[in-house]
Amino acid sequence: MQNTLTIASRQFRGYFNGPVAYIVVCVVLAILGPIFWQPFFLMGHASVRQMFSFLGPLLAFAAPAMSMGLIAEERRSGTLELLITMPVRESEVILGKYLAALGLLAVLLVCTVPYPISVSMLGNLDWGPVLTGYLGIFLQGGAMLAIGIAASSFTESQIIAFFVSVTICLTLAFLVGWFLPFIPASLTTLVQWFSFDHHVEGMSRGVIDSRDVIYFLSISGFALMLAFRALESRRWS
Amino acid sequence: MSEVMIEARGLTKRYGPHRALDDATFDISRGEIVGFLGPNGAGKSTTMKILTCFIAPTEGTAKVNGCDIWADSLGARAAIGYLPESTPLYTEMLVAEYLEFIGEMRGLRGPKLHARVKKVVEETSLGDKFASEIHTLSKGFKQRVGLAQALIHEPPILILDEPLSGLDPNQAVEIRDLIRDIGKERTVILSTHNLPEVQVTCQRVLIISNGKIVADDTPAALTSRGTNRYTLTVRRTDGKSPRDAFSKIKGVDVVRELGAKADEISFEVLPSSNDDLRGEIFQAAVGAGLVLLELRTHKQNLETIFRELTMAELPNPTASDDEDDEDEDEDEDEDE
Numbered sequence: 001m002q003n004t005l006t007i008a009s010r011q012f013r014g015y016f017n018g019p020v021a022y023i024v025v026c027v028v029l030a031i032l033g034p035i036f037w038q039p040f041f042l043m044g045h046a047s048v049r050q051m052f053s054f055l056g057p058l059l060a061f062a063a064p065a066m067s068m069g070l071i072a073e074e075r076r077s078g079t080l081e082l083l084i085t086m087p088v089r090e091s092e093v094i095l096g097k098y099l100a101a102l103g104l105l106a107v108l109l110v111c112t113v114p115y116p117i118s119v120s121m122l123g124n125l126d127w128g129p130v131l132t133g134y135l136g137i138f139l140q141g142g143a144m145l146a147i148g149i150a151a152s153s154f155t156e157s158q159i160i161a162f163f164v165s166v167t168i169c170l171t172l173a174f175l176v177g178w179f180l181p182f183i184p185a186s187l188t189t190l191v192q193w194f195s196f197d198h199h200v201e202g203m204s205r206g207v208i209d210s211r212d213v214i215y216f217l218s219i220s221g222f223a224l225m226l227a228f229r230a231l232e233s234r235r236w237s
Numbered sequence: 238m239s240e241v242m243i244e245a246r247g248l249t250k251r252y253g254p255h256r257a258l259d260d261a262t263f264d265i266s267r268g269e270i271v272g273f274l275g276p277n278g279a280g281k282s283t284t285m286k287i288l289t290c291f292i293a294p295t296e297g298t299a300k301v302n303g304c305d306i307w308a309d310s311l312g313a314r315a316a317i318g319y320l321p322e323s324t325p326l327y328t329e330m331l332v333a334e335y336l337e338f339i340g341e342m343r344g345l346r347g348p349k350l351h352a353r354v355k356k357v358v359e360e361t362s363l364g365d366k367f368a369s370e371i372h373t374l375s376k377g378f379k380q381r382v383g384l385a386q387a388l389i390h391e392p393p394i395l396i397l398d399e400p401l402s403g404l405d406p407n408q409a410v411e412i413r414d415l416i417r418d419i420g421k422e423r424t425v426i427l428s429t430h431n432l433p434e435v436q437v438t439c440q441r442v443l444i445i446s447n448g449k450i451v452a453d454d455t456p457a458a459l460t461s462r463g464t465n466r467y468t469l470t471v472r473r474t475d476g477k478s479p480r481d482a483f484s485k486i487k488g489v490d491v492v493r494e495l496g497a498k499a500d501e502i503s504f505e506v507l508p509s510s511n512d513d514l515r516g517e518i519f520q521a522a523v524g525a526g527l528v529l530l531e532l533r534t535h536k537q538n539l540e541t542i543f544r545e546l547t548m549a550e551l552p553n554p555t556a557s558d559d560e561d562d563e564d565e566d567e568d569e570d571e572d573e
Contacts, residue, residue: 002344003342006342007342010338014327014330017329017330077328078321078323079325079327080325081319081321082326083342084290084291085289085290085291085314085319086314086339086342086343087312087314087342087343088311088314088342089311234291236293237252237292
Protein backbone atom coordinates (compact mmCIF):
# COMPACT_ATOMS: atom_id res chain seq x y z
CA MET A 1 0.00 0.00 0.00
CA GLN A 2 2.80 2.35 0.94
CA ASN A 3 4.51 1.60 -2.37
CA THR A 4 1.30 2.38 -4.23
CA LEU A 5 1.10 5.79 -2.62
CA THR A 6 4.79 6.49 -3.25
CA ILE A 7 4.40 5.65 -6.93
CA ALA A 8 1.17 7.64 -7.13
CA SER A 9 2.70 10.74 -5.60
CA ARG A 10 5.77 10.60 -7.84
CA GLN A 11 3.61 10.15 -10.91
CA PHE A 12 1.27 12.93 -9.90
CA ARG A 13 4.17 15.33 -9.44
CA GLY A 14 5.61 13.99 -12.68
CA TYR A 15 2.47 15.13 -14.49
CA PHE A 16 3.08 18.69 -13.41
CA ASN A 17 6.82 18.55 -14.07
CA GLY A 18 6.04 17.90 -17.69
CA PRO A 19 3.63 19.53 -20.11
CA VAL A 20 0.95 16.81 -20.22
CA ALA A 21 -1.16 17.97 -17.29
CA TYR A 22 -1.20 21.62 -18.35
CA ILE A 23 -1.99 20.85 -21.97
CA VAL A 24 -4.79 18.43 -21.20
CA VAL A 25 -6.46 20.65 -18.61
CA CYS A 26 -6.15 23.81 -20.73
CA VAL A 27 -7.39 22.20 -23.92
CA VAL A 28 -10.39 20.62 -22.21
CA LEU A 29 -11.35 23.91 -20.55
CA ALA A 30 -10.80 25.88 -23.77
CA ILE A 31 -13.13 23.61 -25.71
CA LEU A 32 -15.66 23.21 -22.92
CA GLY A 33 -16.10 26.98 -22.42
CA PRO A 34 -17.65 27.95 -25.74
CA ILE A 35 -19.61 24.76 -26.30
CA PHE A 36 -21.15 25.05 -22.87
CA TRP A 37 -21.94 28.75 -22.74
CA GLN A 38 -23.12 29.27 -26.30
CA PRO A 39 -26.31 27.21 -26.07
CA PHE A 40 -26.68 27.92 -22.34
CA PHE A 41 -28.57 31.19 -22.70
CA LEU A 42 -30.90 29.73 -25.31
CA MET A 43 -31.96 26.92 -23.02
CA GLY A 44 -33.30 29.32 -20.49
CA HIS A 45 -32.85 27.29 -17.34
CA ALA A 46 -30.11 27.00 -14.77
CA SER A 47 -28.61 23.55 -15.21
CA VAL A 48 -25.18 22.12 -15.93
CA ARG A 49 -26.41 18.87 -17.41
CA GLN A 50 -25.14 20.06 -20.76
CA MET A 51 -21.67 20.44 -19.30
CA PHE A 52 -21.56 16.81 -18.28
CA SER A 53 -22.80 15.61 -21.63
CA PHE A 54 -19.98 17.56 -23.32
CA LEU A 55 -17.39 16.46 -20.79
CA GLY A 56 -17.99 12.80 -21.59
CA PRO A 57 -16.74 12.95 -25.19
CA LEU A 58 -13.98 15.40 -24.23
CA LEU A 59 -12.76 12.92 -21.65
CA ALA A 60 -12.67 10.23 -24.33
CA PHE A 61 -9.68 12.19 -25.65
CA ALA A 62 -8.37 13.68 -22.41
CA ALA A 63 -8.23 10.45 -20.41
CA PRO A 64 -6.16 8.59 -23.02
CA ALA A 65 -3.83 11.60 -23.19
CA MET A 66 -3.38 11.47 -19.42
CA SER A 67 -2.78 7.73 -19.31
CA MET A 68 -0.93 7.03 -22.56
CA GLY A 69 2.52 7.50 -21.06
CA LEU A 70 1.97 5.85 -17.71
CA ILE A 71 3.48 2.47 -18.55
CA ALA A 72 4.51 2.88 -22.20
CA GLU A 73 6.96 5.68 -21.44
CA GLU A 74 8.53 3.75 -18.57
CA ARG A 75 8.87 0.79 -20.86
CA ARG A 76 10.45 2.85 -23.63
CA SER A 77 12.94 4.66 -21.43
CA GLY A 78 13.80 1.54 -19.44
CA THR A 79 12.78 2.99 -16.08
CA LEU A 80 10.20 0.23 -15.83
CA GLU A 81 13.08 -2.17 -15.25
CA LEU A 82 14.27 -0.10 -12.31
CA LEU A 83 10.77 0.24 -10.93
CA ILE A 84 9.89 -3.45 -11.20
CA THR A 85 13.17 -4.68 -9.76
CA MET A 86 12.45 -2.83 -6.55
CA PRO A 87 10.56 -4.84 -3.95
CA VAL A 88 7.18 -3.84 -5.36
CA ARG A 89 4.30 -5.84 -6.80
CA GLU A 90 3.08 -5.31 -10.34
CA SER A 91 -0.36 -4.56 -8.96
CA GLU A 92 1.08 -1.79 -6.79
CA VAL A 93 2.71 -0.22 -9.83
CA ILE A 94 -0.54 -0.28 -11.81
CA LEU A 95 -2.63 0.97 -8.88
CA GLY A 96 -0.16 3.74 -8.06
CA LYS A 97 -0.20 4.96 -11.64
CA TYR A 98 -3.99 4.75 -11.70
CA LEU A 99 -4.33 6.78 -8.52
CA ALA A 100 -2.07 9.47 -9.96
CA ALA A 101 -4.19 9.61 -13.11
CA LEU A 102 -7.37 9.82 -11.01
CA GLY A 103 -5.73 12.69 -9.17
CA LEU A 104 -5.15 14.54 -12.42
CA LEU A 105 -8.74 13.83 -13.46
CA ALA A 106 -9.90 15.30 -10.15
CA VAL A 107 -7.82 18.42 -10.81
CA LEU A 108 -9.42 18.73 -14.23
CA LEU A 109 -12.92 18.39 -12.80
CA VAL A 110 -12.20 20.88 -10.03
CA CYS A 111 -11.20 23.34 -12.75
CA THR A 112 -14.72 23.10 -14.16
CA VAL A 113 -16.37 23.96 -10.82
CA PRO A 114 -16.51 27.70 -11.71
CA TYR A 115 -19.11 26.76 -14.34
CA PRO A 116 -21.79 25.54 -11.95
CA ILE A 117 -20.87 28.37 -9.59
CA SER A 118 -21.44 30.92 -12.35
CA VAL A 119 -24.69 29.22 -13.29
CA SER A 120 -25.83 29.33 -9.67
CA MET A 121 -25.28 33.09 -9.70
CA LEU A 122 -27.37 33.47 -12.81
CA GLY A 123 -30.27 31.37 -11.69
CA ASN A 124 -31.54 28.92 -9.19
CA LEU A 125 -29.19 25.95 -9.56
CA ASP A 126 -30.09 22.65 -7.99
CA TRP A 127 -26.79 21.39 -6.55
CA GLY A 128 -27.93 17.81 -6.10
CA PRO A 129 -27.70 16.78 -9.76
CA VAL A 130 -24.44 18.74 -10.01
CA LEU A 131 -22.84 16.60 -7.35
CA THR A 132 -24.16 13.33 -8.74
CA GLY A 133 -23.17 14.52 -12.20
CA TYR A 134 -19.63 15.03 -11.01
CA LEU A 135 -19.67 11.59 -9.44
CA GLY A 136 -20.86 10.12 -12.74
CA ILE A 137 -18.29 11.92 -14.83
CA PHE A 138 -15.55 10.97 -12.37
CA LEU A 139 -16.55 7.31 -12.58
CA GLN A 140 -16.70 7.51 -16.35
CA GLY A 141 -13.31 9.24 -16.50
CA GLY A 142 -11.92 6.64 -14.12
CA ALA A 143 -13.06 3.85 -16.42
CA MET A 144 -11.49 5.64 -19.38
CA LEU A 145 -8.21 6.08 -17.51
CA ALA A 146 -8.18 2.40 -16.64
CA ILE A 147 -8.68 1.57 -20.32
CA GLY A 148 -5.86 3.99 -21.10
CA ILE A 149 -3.49 2.31 -18.66
CA ALA A 150 -4.33 -1.08 -20.12
CA ALA A 151 -3.50 0.18 -23.61
CA SER A 152 -0.35 1.86 -22.28
CA SER A 153 0.92 -1.32 -20.68
CA PHE A 154 0.81 -3.31 -23.90
CA THR A 155 3.13 -1.08 -25.90
CA GLU A 156 6.24 1.07 -25.78
CA SER A 157 4.61 3.71 -27.93
CA GLN A 158 2.53 6.44 -26.34
CA ILE A 159 0.94 7.23 -29.70
CA ILE A 160 -0.30 3.69 -30.15
CA ALA A 161 -1.57 3.64 -26.58
CA PHE A 162 -3.37 6.94 -27.20
CA PHE A 163 -5.13 5.89 -30.39
CA VAL A 164 -6.10 2.48 -29.10
CA SER A 165 -7.64 3.89 -25.95
CA VAL A 166 -9.33 6.81 -27.77
CA THR A 167 -10.93 4.31 -30.10
CA ILE A 168 -12.17 2.15 -27.25
CA CYS A 169 -13.37 5.11 -25.20
CA LEU A 170 -15.17 6.71 -28.15
CA THR A 171 -16.79 3.44 -29.04
CA LEU A 172 -18.06 2.99 -25.52
CA ALA A 173 -19.04 6.62 -25.08
CA PHE A 174 -20.73 7.31 -28.42
CA LEU A 175 -20.59 4.87 -31.19
CA VAL A 176 -22.63 2.30 -29.41
CA GLY A 177 -25.40 4.91 -29.34
CA TRP A 178 -24.85 5.94 -32.93
CA PHE A 179 -24.95 2.44 -34.27
CA LEU A 180 -28.00 1.49 -32.28
CA PRO A 181 -30.33 1.88 -35.33
CA PHE A 182 -28.29 -0.68 -37.26
CA ILE A 183 -28.33 -3.28 -34.54
CA PRO A 184 -30.97 -6.01 -34.41
CA ALA A 185 -33.72 -5.07 -32.01
CA SER A 186 -33.10 -8.11 -29.84
CA LEU A 187 -29.57 -6.89 -29.09
CA THR A 188 -30.27 -3.21 -28.50
CA THR A 189 -30.72 -3.49 -24.74
CA LEU A 190 -27.48 -5.38 -24.39
CA VAL A 191 -25.53 -3.02 -26.62
CA GLN A 192 -27.01 -0.01 -24.92
CA TRP A 193 -26.06 -1.41 -21.58
CA PHE A 194 -22.41 -1.33 -22.65
CA SER A 195 -22.53 2.34 -23.52
CA PHE A 196 -21.08 4.95 -21.14
CA ASP A 197 -23.83 7.40 -22.06
CA HIS A 198 -26.52 5.11 -20.88
CA HIS A 199 -24.98 4.85 -17.42
CA VAL A 200 -23.93 8.42 -16.93
CA GLU A 201 -27.23 9.95 -17.90
CA GLY A 202 -29.10 8.99 -14.77
CA MET A 203 -26.44 10.52 -12.58
CA SER A 204 -26.46 13.83 -14.41
CA ARG A 205 -30.18 13.99 -13.66
CA GLY A 206 -29.48 13.40 -9.97
CA VAL A 207 -30.15 9.68 -9.73
CA ILE A 208 -27.47 7.38 -8.39
CA ASP A 209 -28.24 3.88 -9.53
CA SER A 210 -25.97 1.24 -8.02
CA ARG A 211 -26.03 -0.59 -11.37
CA ASP A 212 -24.39 2.40 -13.04
CA VAL A 213 -21.74 2.65 -10.33
CA ILE A 214 -21.04 -1.07 -10.56
CA TYR A 215 -20.83 -0.82 -14.35
CA PHE A 216 -18.07 1.79 -14.23
CA LEU A 217 -16.22 0.06 -11.42
CA SER A 218 -16.34 -3.24 -13.32
CA ILE A 219 -14.99 -1.64 -16.49
CA SER A 220 -12.19 -0.04 -14.46
CA GLY A 221 -11.43 -3.23 -12.59
CA PHE A 222 -11.37 -5.29 -15.76
CA ALA A 223 -9.07 -2.83 -17.56
CA LEU A 224 -6.71 -2.60 -14.58
CA MET A 225 -6.56 -6.38 -14.39
CA LEU A 226 -5.65 -6.44 -18.07
CA ALA A 227 -2.92 -3.86 -17.47
CA PHE A 228 -1.61 -5.93 -14.58
CA ARG A 229 -1.49 -9.05 -16.74
CA ALA A 230 0.27 -7.19 -19.55
CA LEU A 231 2.89 -5.92 -17.14
CA GLU A 232 3.34 -9.35 -15.65
CA SER A 233 3.61 -11.03 -19.04
CA ARG A 234 7.01 -9.42 -19.68
CA ARG A 235 8.45 -11.99 -17.28
CA TRP A 236 7.47 -14.88 -19.52
CA SER A 237 7.96 -13.45 -22.97
CA MET B 238 34.38 -20.54 3.32
CA SER B 239 32.52 -17.33 2.87
CA GLU B 240 28.79 -17.12 2.65
CA VAL B 241 27.14 -17.73 -0.73
CA MET B 242 25.10 -14.68 -1.76
CA ILE B 243 23.96 -15.78 -5.19
CA GLU B 244 23.27 -19.34 -6.09
CA ALA B 245 22.21 -19.90 -9.70
CA ARG B 246 21.16 -23.38 -10.72
CA GLY B 247 20.58 -24.33 -14.35
CA LEU B 248 19.22 -20.96 -15.40
CA THR B 249 17.85 -21.20 -18.92
CA LYS B 250 15.96 -18.55 -20.83
CA ARG B 251 14.42 -19.39 -24.17
CA TYR B 252 12.94 -16.89 -26.58
CA GLY B 253 11.17 -19.19 -28.99
CA PRO B 254 13.77 -21.63 -30.27
CA HIS B 255 16.62 -19.27 -29.34
CA ARG B 256 18.38 -19.92 -26.07
CA ALA B 257 19.46 -16.60 -24.64
CA LEU B 258 20.81 -18.37 -21.60
CA ASP B 259 21.58 -22.04 -21.44
CA ASP B 260 21.93 -23.92 -18.18
CA ALA B 261 23.92 -21.32 -16.27
CA THR B 262 25.05 -22.52 -12.87
CA PHE B 263 27.31 -20.52 -10.58
CA ASP B 264 27.81 -19.38 -7.00
CA ILE B 265 28.92 -15.96 -5.91
CA SER B 266 30.12 -15.35 -2.37
CA ARG B 267 29.95 -12.33 -0.13
CA GLY B 268 32.52 -9.69 -0.91
CA GLU B 269 33.33 -10.88 -4.41
CA ILE B 270 33.48 -8.53 -7.37
CA VAL B 271 32.53 -10.66 -10.33
CA GLY B 272 32.69 -9.57 -13.95
CA PHE B 273 30.30 -10.98 -16.52
CA LEU B 274 32.18 -10.86 -19.76
CA GLY B 275 30.87 -11.67 -23.17
CA PRO B 276 30.02 -10.34 -26.60
CA ASN B 277 26.77 -8.44 -27.09
CA GLY B 278 23.80 -10.74 -26.91
CA ALA B 279 25.72 -13.45 -25.08
CA GLY B 280 23.33 -13.55 -22.16
CA LYS B 281 24.91 -11.21 -19.62
CA SER B 282 21.93 -8.90 -19.32
CA THR B 283 19.53 -11.83 -19.43
CA THR B 284 21.28 -13.36 -16.41
CA MET B 285 21.10 -10.07 -14.56
CA LYS B 286 17.44 -9.56 -15.40
CA ILE B 287 16.67 -13.02 -14.08
CA LEU B 288 18.58 -12.45 -10.84
CA THR B 289 16.81 -9.12 -10.31
CA CYS B 290 13.45 -10.80 -11.01
CA PHE B 291 12.62 -8.59 -13.98
CA ILE B 292 12.14 -11.65 -16.14
CA ALA B 293 11.63 -15.25 -15.16
CA PRO B 294 13.89 -18.06 -16.34
CA THR B 295 12.33 -20.70 -18.58
CA GLU B 296 14.04 -23.33 -16.48
CA GLY B 297 16.17 -23.37 -13.39
CA THR B 298 16.18 -21.22 -10.32
CA ALA B 299 18.39 -18.97 -8.28
CA LYS B 300 18.71 -17.89 -4.69
CA VAL B 301 19.65 -14.33 -3.96
CA ASN B 302 20.70 -13.68 -0.38
CA GLY B 303 18.91 -16.89 0.53
CA CYS B 304 15.64 -15.85 -1.13
CA ASP B 305 14.40 -17.95 -4.02
CA ILE B 306 13.57 -15.84 -7.09
CA TRP B 307 10.34 -17.80 -7.55
CA ALA B 308 9.13 -18.22 -4.00
CA ASP B 309 10.35 -14.99 -2.44
CA SER B 310 10.91 -12.62 -5.30
CA LEU B 311 10.28 -9.54 -3.15
CA GLY B 312 12.94 -10.68 -0.67
CA ALA B 313 15.42 -11.28 -3.46
CA ARG B 314 14.71 -7.87 -4.97
CA ALA B 315 15.08 -6.18 -1.60
CA ALA B 316 18.62 -7.56 -1.27
CA ILE B 317 19.76 -6.19 -4.61
CA GLY B 318 20.79 -2.76 -5.77
CA TYR B 319 20.44 -2.76 -9.54
CA LEU B 320 21.67 -0.47 -12.25
CA PRO B 321 20.19 -1.58 -15.57
CA GLU B 322 21.96 -1.11 -18.86
CA SER B 323 22.06 2.48 -20.16
CA THR B 324 21.04 3.86 -16.75
CA PRO B 325 17.33 4.61 -17.04
CA LEU B 326 16.32 7.50 -14.77
CA TYR B 327 13.33 9.79 -14.39
CA THR B 328 15.18 12.61 -16.05
CA GLU B 329 12.65 15.33 -15.28
CA MET B 330 13.21 14.91 -11.54
CA LEU B 331 15.81 16.60 -9.37
CA VAL B 332 18.62 14.37 -8.11
CA ALA B 333 17.42 14.89 -4.53
CA GLU B 334 13.80 14.15 -5.40
CA TYR B 335 14.76 11.07 -7.33
CA LEU B 336 16.91 9.58 -4.59
CA GLU B 337 14.18 10.24 -2.05
CA PHE B 338 11.66 8.50 -4.27
CA ILE B 339 13.87 5.43 -4.66
CA GLY B 340 14.60 5.47 -0.93
CA GLU B 341 10.88 5.49 -0.14
CA MET B 342 10.28 2.66 -2.59
CA ARG B 343 13.01 0.79 -0.73
CA GLY B 344 11.12 1.29 2.51
CA LEU B 345 13.18 4.10 4.01
CA ARG B 346 11.32 6.86 5.85
CA GLY B 347 11.88 10.07 7.73
CA PRO B 348 15.29 10.80 9.24
CA LYS B 349 16.68 7.43 8.14
CA LEU B 350 15.81 8.29 4.54
CA HIS B 351 17.48 11.68 4.72
CA ALA B 352 20.57 10.21 6.34
CA ARG B 353 20.87 7.60 3.60
CA VAL B 354 20.32 10.10 0.80
CA LYS B 355 23.02 12.27 2.33
CA LYS B 356 25.37 9.31 2.66
CA VAL B 357 25.01 8.04 -0.92
CA VAL B 358 25.34 11.55 -2.29
CA GLU B 359 28.60 11.78 -0.39
CA GLU B 360 29.78 8.37 -1.54
CA THR B 361 29.08 9.14 -5.18
CA SER B 362 30.29 12.79 -4.94
CA LEU B 363 26.96 14.14 -6.16
CA GLY B 364 26.93 17.02 -3.67
CA ASP B 365 27.13 19.79 -6.26
CA LYS B 366 24.38 18.30 -8.40
CA PHE B 367 21.98 17.61 -5.57
CA ALA B 368 19.46 20.22 -6.73
CA SER B 369 19.93 19.73 -10.48
CA GLU B 370 17.44 18.17 -12.82
CA ILE B 371 18.77 14.82 -13.93
CA HIS B 372 18.47 15.55 -17.65
CA THR B 373 20.94 18.43 -17.29
CA LEU B 374 23.69 16.13 -15.98
CA SER B 375 26.55 14.66 -18.00
CA LYS B 376 26.67 10.94 -18.68
CA GLY B 377 29.21 10.45 -15.90
CA PHE B 378 27.01 12.17 -13.33
CA LYS B 379 23.94 10.28 -14.50
CA GLN B 380 25.91 7.11 -13.92
CA ARG B 381 26.64 8.33 -10.40
CA VAL B 382 22.95 8.94 -9.81
CA GLY B 383 22.32 5.41 -11.06
CA LEU B 384 24.87 4.05 -8.60
CA ALA B 385 23.52 6.20 -5.80
CA GLN B 386 20.01 4.83 -6.27
CA ALA B 387 21.37 1.29 -6.31
CA LEU B 388 23.18 1.93 -3.02
CA ILE B 389 20.50 3.77 -1.15
CA HIS B 390 19.16 0.82 0.86
CA GLU B 391 22.65 -0.57 1.64
CA PRO B 392 22.06 -3.74 -0.36
CA PRO B 393 24.36 -6.69 0.27
CA ILE B 394 24.38 -7.31 -3.49
CA LEU B 395 24.94 -4.88 -6.32
CA ILE B 396 24.18 -5.79 -9.91
CA LEU B 397 25.50 -3.32 -12.46
CA ASP B 398 24.83 -3.84 -16.15
CA GLU B 399 27.59 -2.21 -18.18
CA PRO B 400 28.25 0.54 -15.66
CA LEU B 401 31.19 1.91 -17.63
CA SER B 402 29.89 1.95 -21.18
CA GLY B 403 29.57 5.33 -22.82
CA LEU B 404 31.82 7.10 -20.34
CA ASP B 405 34.93 8.96 -21.36
CA PRO B 406 38.19 7.51 -19.99
CA ASN B 407 38.35 9.90 -17.04
CA GLN B 408 34.78 9.25 -16.01
CA ALA B 409 35.34 5.53 -16.45
CA VAL B 410 38.29 5.60 -14.08
CA GLU B 411 36.28 7.54 -11.49
CA ILE B 412 33.31 5.21 -11.68
CA ARG B 413 35.59 2.18 -11.60
CA ASP B 414 37.29 3.39 -8.44
CA LEU B 415 33.87 4.04 -6.97
CA ILE B 416 32.77 0.49 -7.77
CA ARG B 417 35.92 -0.92 -6.21
CA ASP B 418 35.27 1.11 -3.09
CA ILE B 419 31.69 -0.05 -2.95
CA GLY B 420 32.78 -3.63 -3.56
CA LYS B 421 34.89 -3.75 -0.43
CA GLU B 422 31.96 -4.75 1.74
CA ARG B 423 29.47 -5.93 -0.85
CA THR B 424 28.98 -8.55 -3.48
CA VAL B 425 29.16 -6.88 -6.85
CA ILE B 426 28.31 -8.31 -10.24
CA LEU B 427 29.09 -6.14 -13.21
CA SER B 428 28.89 -6.87 -16.88
CA THR B 429 31.12 -5.41 -19.50
CA HIS B 430 32.81 -6.13 -22.76
CA ASN B 431 35.73 -3.97 -21.83
CA LEU B 432 38.51 -6.43 -20.96
CA PRO B 433 41.01 -4.16 -19.23
CA GLU B 434 38.21 -3.07 -16.88
CA VAL B 435 37.68 -6.62 -15.77
CA GLN B 436 41.34 -7.19 -15.16
CA VAL B 437 41.55 -4.10 -13.01
CA THR B 438 38.23 -4.27 -11.18
CA CYS B 439 37.15 -7.87 -10.77
CA GLN B 440 38.45 -10.71 -8.67
CA ARG B 441 36.62 -13.23 -10.74
CA VAL B 442 35.42 -13.43 -14.32
CA LEU B 443 32.55 -15.38 -15.81
CA ILE B 444 32.88 -15.49 -19.57
CA ILE B 445 29.52 -15.98 -21.22
CA SER B 446 29.19 -16.88 -24.86
CA ASN B 447 26.00 -17.81 -26.69
CA GLY B 448 24.18 -18.19 -23.42
CA LYS B 449 26.72 -20.56 -21.93
CA ILE B 450 29.27 -19.95 -19.23
CA VAL B 451 32.50 -20.94 -20.94
CA ALA B 452 34.95 -19.88 -18.25
CA ASP B 453 34.81 -19.04 -14.56
CA ASP B 454 38.10 -18.04 -12.98
CA THR B 455 40.24 -15.19 -11.70
CA PRO B 456 41.60 -12.86 -14.38
CA ALA B 457 45.13 -14.02 -13.49
CA ALA B 458 44.29 -17.70 -13.80
CA LEU B 459 42.54 -17.06 -17.10
CA THR B 460 45.50 -15.28 -18.61
CA SER B 461 47.91 -17.99 -17.48
CA ARG B 462 45.67 -20.58 -19.04
CA GLY B 463 46.95 -19.91 -22.52
CA THR B 464 50.64 -20.41 -23.39
CA ASN B 465 53.08 -17.69 -24.33
CA ARG B 466 54.63 -17.67 -27.73
CA TYR B 467 57.91 -16.34 -29.00
CA THR B 468 58.89 -14.61 -32.18
CA LEU B 469 62.53 -14.38 -33.11
CA THR B 470 64.70 -13.22 -35.92
CA VAL B 471 68.07 -14.82 -36.68
CA ARG B 472 70.82 -14.13 -39.20
CA ARG B 473 71.90 -17.21 -40.99
CA THR B 474 75.61 -17.78 -41.49
CA ASP B 475 75.54 -20.89 -43.65
CA GLY B 476 73.02 -22.33 -46.11
CA LYS B 477 71.33 -24.70 -43.65
CA SER B 478 67.72 -24.21 -42.63
CA PRO B 479 67.78 -23.08 -39.01
CA ARG B 480 64.28 -24.34 -38.48
CA ASP B 481 65.31 -27.75 -37.21
CA ALA B 482 67.51 -26.20 -34.56
CA PHE B 483 64.47 -24.74 -32.81
CA SER B 484 62.05 -27.59 -33.30
CA LYS B 485 64.51 -29.86 -31.49
CA ILE B 486 64.21 -27.83 -28.28
CA LYS B 487 62.40 -29.76 -25.58
CA GLY B 488 58.97 -28.27 -24.95
CA VAL B 489 58.55 -26.68 -28.35
CA ASP B 490 55.45 -27.68 -30.19
CA VAL B 491 55.46 -25.88 -33.48
CA VAL B 492 58.01 -23.74 -35.28
CA ARG B 493 56.81 -21.68 -38.19
CA GLU B 494 58.70 -19.50 -40.55
CA LEU B 495 57.17 -16.05 -40.67
CA GLY B 496 59.30 -14.62 -43.43
CA ALA B 497 62.82 -14.07 -44.69
CA LYS B 498 64.56 -10.92 -45.81
CA ALA B 499 68.02 -11.47 -47.35
CA ASP B 500 69.75 -13.65 -44.75
CA GLU B 501 67.47 -12.68 -41.88
CA ILE B 502 64.72 -15.12 -41.11
CA SER B 503 61.85 -14.74 -38.63
CA PHE B 504 60.22 -17.61 -36.83
CA GLU B 505 57.37 -18.14 -34.50
CA VAL B 506 57.88 -20.67 -31.75
CA LEU B 507 54.87 -22.12 -29.98
CA PRO B 508 55.76 -23.98 -26.82
CA SER B 509 53.62 -26.74 -25.38
CA SER B 510 53.82 -25.47 -21.82
CA ASN B 511 54.30 -22.18 -20.10
CA ASP B 512 57.93 -22.77 -19.08
CA ASP B 513 60.32 -20.01 -19.97
CA LEU B 514 62.16 -21.14 -23.11
CA ARG B 515 64.12 -17.98 -23.86
CA GLY B 516 67.37 -19.49 -22.60
CA GLU B 517 66.93 -22.67 -24.62
CA ILE B 518 66.12 -20.72 -27.75
CA PHE B 519 69.26 -18.66 -27.33
CA GLN B 520 71.38 -21.78 -26.78
CA ALA B 521 69.83 -23.48 -29.79
CA ALA B 522 70.59 -20.49 -31.98
CA VAL B 523 74.17 -20.37 -30.83
CA GLY B 524 74.52 -24.13 -31.23
CA ALA B 525 73.36 -23.95 -34.84
CA GLY B 526 75.72 -21.10 -35.58
CA LEU B 527 72.95 -18.50 -35.90
CA VAL B 528 73.07 -14.87 -34.77
CA LEU B 529 70.03 -14.12 -32.67
CA LEU B 530 68.91 -10.62 -33.64
CA GLU B 531 65.60 -10.40 -31.85
CA LEU B 532 63.62 -12.48 -29.40
CA ARG B 533 60.22 -11.50 -28.11
CA THR B 534 57.84 -13.12 -25.69
CA HIS B 535 54.16 -12.63 -26.43
CA LYS B 536 52.15 -13.06 -23.30
CA GLN B 537 48.66 -14.40 -23.63
CA ASN B 538 46.28 -11.68 -22.50
CA LEU B 539 42.68 -11.74 -21.42
CA GLU B 540 41.68 -10.42 -24.79
CA THR B 541 42.98 -13.39 -26.74
CA ILE B 542 41.57 -15.80 -24.19
CA PHE B 543 38.25 -14.04 -24.47
CA ARG B 544 38.31 -14.23 -28.22
CA GLU B 545 39.24 -17.87 -28.23
CA LEU B 546 36.52 -18.77 -25.80
CA THR B 547 33.81 -16.74 -27.45
CA MET B 548 34.78 -17.24 -31.09
CA ALA B 549 35.20 -20.97 -30.63
CA GLU B 550 31.49 -21.16 -30.06
CA LEU B 551 30.53 -19.59 -33.34
CA PRO B 552 31.37 -22.18 -36.01
CA ASN B 553 30.04 -25.05 -33.97
CA PRO B 554 27.42 -23.93 -31.48
CA THR B 555 27.15 -27.31 -29.82
CA ALA B 556 30.81 -27.40 -28.77
CA SER B 557 31.11 -26.51 -25.12
CA ASP B 558 34.83 -27.06 -24.70
CA ASP B 559 37.07 -24.34 -23.40
CA GLU B 560 40.36 -26.20 -23.59
CA ASP B 561 41.11 -25.87 -27.28
CA ASP B 562 43.65 -23.10 -26.82
CA GLU B 563 46.38 -24.65 -28.90
CA ASP B 564 44.37 -25.08 -32.07
CA GLU B 565 43.15 -21.53 -31.82
CA ASP B 566 46.56 -19.93 -31.45
CA GLU B 567 47.03 -20.12 -35.17
CA ASP B 568 44.20 -17.69 -35.76
CA GLU B 569 45.45 -15.15 -33.31
CA ASP B 570 48.63 -14.07 -35.10
CA GLU B 571 47.49 -10.64 -36.10
CA ASP B 572 46.54 -9.26 -32.75
CA GLU B 573 49.88 -8.21 -31.35
